[in-house]
Amino acid sequence: MVNRRSFLKYIGWSGAAATASAPVALATTYPVQTAPKSVSGRVLSNGKGIANVAVTDGYSVVVTDKAGHYSLMPHASAGFIYISLPAGYVIPNERGMARFYQPITAGNGTASIDFSLEKLPVDDRKHQFVVWADPQIISKKDAEQLKAQSAPDLRDLIASYPKGSLFHGIGCGDLVWDHFELYADYKEAIGTTGVPFFNVIGNHDLDLDARTDDYSATTFKQQFGPTYYSFNRGEIHYVVLDDVFFIGTAKKYIGYLTENQLHWLEQDLALVKPGTTVVVSLHIPTQTGHKRRENIKEDELGGSVSNRKQLYEMLKPFNTHIMSGHTHVNEKWQEGPVMEHVHGTVCGAWWTGPICTDGTPGGYAVYEVDGGAIRWYYKSTGKPREHQLRIYEKGRVKTAPDHMTVNVWNWDPKWKLEWLEDGVVKGVPEQRVAHDPWAAELYAGPDLPKKHKFVDPTMTDHLFFFQPSPSAKKITVRATDRFGTVYSESMTFA
DSSP states (O other): OOOHHHHHHHHOTTGGGGGSOOOSSOOOOOOOOOOOSEEEEEEEETTEEOSSOEEESSSOEEEOOTTSEEEEOOOTTOOEEEEOBOTTBOOOEETTEEOOEEEOOOOSSEEEOOEEOOBOSSOTTEEEEEEEOOOOBOSHHHHHHIIIIIHHHHHHHHHTSOTTOOEEEEEOSOSBSSOGGGHHHHHHHHHTTTOOEEEOOOGGGSOTTOSSGGGTTHHHHHHHOOSSEEEEETTEEEEEOOOEEEOSSTTOEEEOOOHHHHHHHHHHHTTSOTTOEEEEEOSSOSOOSHHHHHTOSSOOTTTSBTTHHHHHHHHTTSEEEEEEOSSSSOEEEEETTEEEEEOOOTTTTTTSSSBOTTSOBSEEEEEEEETTEEEEEEEETTSOTTOOOEEEOTTSSTTOTTOEEEEOTTOOTTOEEEEEETTEEEEOOEEEEEEOHHHHHHHOSTTOSSSOTTOOOOEEEEEEEEOOOTTOSEEEEEEEOTTSOEEEEEEEOO
16 A cells, blocks of 8 residues: 555655546647748737737747837747737736737638737836745635635735735646636636736646647636746746646646747747846746655656756846745745745645645745845735744654744745744754644644645744743744844743
């Protein structure tokens, strides 16, 4: 009998969803697409052409002339003509779903496709965006939680910012859990937030009856458009990629970027000034600390991107932030000009409890942009934005009975931590790789959690330990993030 953890390792991160029932509305036909021989058109605002807008079929990239005209010969397999939205314009959307593309139909002649944009009334060099990783709804009950908890939380957060603040969202994959009829619920949730969302394909957004990766995104494309594209807001260039490569067997995939995407990305980035801040969003992380934390020899093929070094090479001229999800844990790494943000999830541990498997609360990340600079924090659903750490009493971690523990889920090496005893600074907590004790209580063991028994606690880097004196009356932990914002939590003893 294969135990749960071995099963997870075999099929890759989040592959435990193999316990889910089969999806609906699967693609079963494989048409040979014959795009028109040429497509031309204009990109306009108030009837005037917009120059230097990138237009693509997903294979080649052209730019509009000074009058907003473009012309290209689409690839035979192209399904869309789409633009890299220029900075300074409203994000076109339909009830919250970004609409920067138009489908093309088969034909042997020519086609005309225009795009109309609305100029923003405000400067977009200052803006915000949020990342919703893994909503992953499998039932109407999950969908109701998304609509009743997550969406209102985001709506309230936006209302806390000055009126007119610019926001957009990134749905970072696994929007549903194989059940495509629930896309309507996901869209309904997004539509109530007031935020236009760009969406990423995840492994649970694939057509599992497809015979190759080429057709595995058929339903996703019908719902959300292209699986890789770019857009601009202010001084930031945003890129969305599809790094889930379906290997032709249900629920089996690897983290991999196809040559088609990398060839397109080369052309896309050639239009971006070196030194620009680039935000790349994809579902499977390019890399994680999972191998190191679990002391295993190889990265799991479904848990990171196999050809990530080629991506990093292309991103060398830029200051890059990579946004990913998939693992249901929160972590960050940085190497040179590249930083990856692996996000805790909207669904927590698959809607089984209030926290992810590393103790991170269910929620999402918020990014505040000013020119080319980005600040960020993690927003726990239902909690104030100041909720950034959790203290555990002495002995809560069974392997450290004389120590108190603190989980600082958005930690990275530029944070500073200190602990105080009765108002006196005592020192810096010791970082250890361990299980979050609450996650262990909720998810460890063959009978937990009741809803999805495959869920297990996972090792994390963002746990810190310290040993208080027996006479301590009040313990406080202060955590200062890389931007100088101080967060604190206290625990008082009788």
